[in-house]
Amino acid sequence: MKKTIFLILLFATSSCFAQEIALLKYNGGGDWYANPTSLPNLIKFCNATINTKLKSKPRTVEPSSPDLLSYPFIHMTGHxxxxxxxxxxxNLRNYLLAGGFLHIDDNYGMDEYIRKEIKKIFPNDNLIEIPSNHVLFQKPFIFNNGLPKIHEHDGKRPQAFGIFIKGKLVLLYTYECDLGDGWEDSEVHNDPYEVREKALKMGANIINYIFTN
Known part of the structure; x- marks a missing residue:
């Protein structure tokens, strides 16, 4: 209860003071540090387009750290x-139950591993595919077909999966999409502007959901 109250008070002040978001540094050998320019670019885009006040440089946090509770949004990626x-x-379960949000973005090759770890966090809950009419895809930018396709990977359709607690999305897993690559500096993957813009707009929708739902 105390943790929940703490997060509520912390997130409520975000409209007045700059808030930090974080990148999850996990164990297992995956490259948690992939896409180093992605979160700074997403922060810049959100501050410019949806009036957030996020600090320009994201923090790095480990899953066991009590500092998890300092961040309303934690991003996780890798291959x-x-x-x-x-x-x-x-610690991750407590963070999410207290009002935190974890976005896991498969950078290609993470899927077979991360699903097992998500099941550890929520053994009694299944990942649910999020339909295109969910608010996540409706504001502030409209994605009528749901999650956009940024990189091809295996050529499968992009899917957004979630864990919902009392009707609220607390864990988002984006698969066959690679939003993080789309957030990177343009010269990293040479994606056209239209592709990067779609990725950034979808990222802004995720950030917007955290602060408005």
Whole structure:
């Protein structure tokens, strides 16, 4: 209860003071540090287009850290293995139940590992595919077909999966999409402006959801 109250008070002040978001540094061998320019670019875009007041440089936080509670949004990405130990599972669960939000973006190759780790966090809940009419895809930017396709990977359709607690999305897993690559500096992947803009707008929708729902 105290943690929940803490997060409510923390997030409520975000409209007046600059708020920080964070990148999750996990164990297992996966490259948690992939896409170094993505979060700074997303922050810049959100501050310019949806009137957020996010600090320009994201923090790095580990799953076991009590500092998780300092961040309303935590982003996780990579290409390979992910392992959460028991203490990390408990801490992540407590963070999400207290009002935090975790966005996991498969940078290609994470899927077979991260699904097992999500199940550790919420053993009694299944990932649910989020339909295109969900508010996540409706404001402030409209995505009538749901999650946009940024990079091809295996050529499968992009899918957004979520864990919902009392009707609220607390964990978002984006698959076959690669939003983080789309947030990177243009010269990193040479994506055209239209593709990067779609990725940034979808990212802004995620940030907007956190602060308005």
């Amino acid at each position: 390979g293995n992910v392992v959460f130990n028991d203490a990390e599972v408990i």
